[in-house]
Amino acid sequence: MVRVKSKTSVLAAALLVSVTALAAQTIYYQASGVSKFRYFKNNDGLNVAEKSIQNYDVVQDWGSDSGLYLVDSLLTRQEYTNADGINGTIKWTVRGGNNFSTPLYTKSETATDFGFSDVGSYMLTSLDGCCAAMAGYRLYDVPTGKLIISFNDFTNSEVVRHPFALEVPNSKLGYRFLGVISGDSTRDLDFQTPAQGMANALLLKYASKTQFFQRLQVDMVAKPGWAISVLDAQFEADPSAPNSDKIEFRNGIATMWNIDGATDANAIQGVQLRLVLNAGDDDKTVIIPIVNDRLNLDKAQIPEGVSIKSIPF
Incomplete structure (x- = not known):
């Protein structure tokens, strides 16, 4: 003889399973x-x-x-x-x-x-603006709430998750972050008075999770009636550094296989920042290499009509 369960008994069994599963849950924390x-x-x-x-x-x-x-x-x-x-x-x-x-x-x-980074336990806030203003981003450390760096995005990413960043693979050396801020940013325009006869162009900020290293100000001569435009800002390999051809560049992140496994921060080199600016005349190309874990102005290529100086932070 074949027994057929009634709908009532099947429903009762399903409810019993649901109640049992619910009773087995342990709520650690909840919010709404x-x-x-x-x-x-x-x-x-x-x-x-x-x-x-x-x-x-x-x-x-x-x-x-x-x-x-x-x-x-x-x-x-x-x-x-x-x-x-x-x-x-x-x-x-x-x-x-x-x-x-x-x-x-x-x-x-x-x-x-508001969003989260893809390079660690960081979150970002951004401030959009009107017209041609560039959104100003801030990168915060989630565990401490510390502001790490502010920046504009020059990678044309659909979703911005980080500033320019240096990563040393197989190493305990943390990410290095480089924030580039133009005069068109919606916030964090903490420029100083520009060099004589020049106008403020960019701020460059270099930091890690635990320490702020440098703040540089880029000024340049602007043709009357013209604003300064940042035509390009990107990382590239420094051809003068050993094994810089091993560095991998992806969406504003430089993975430094040239110093794979490094333990000394002074080994951080092989990447340079390339900037192209225009203020009404010819384009001006600025190249600043990172040497010994710092933006090195002594080895930088700075064209006539452009000035770069270190400023307090």
């Missing part, structure tokens, strides 16, 4: 938030589409004893529908410790986007 949208006219008569996005992201820090961090973020972004322009703010809280039991810090700033 609300995302919102509104469309309104502000006091200036501009129509504003505003959205607030609540998000939770878990970040793995392979170099930390704690390992996991929870980033609780709220991004509020306002876009105008009858004018150019965008505004926004970001607020984030980071938790760590056993099962995210410890609140570590809370930060907030003006920003229009």
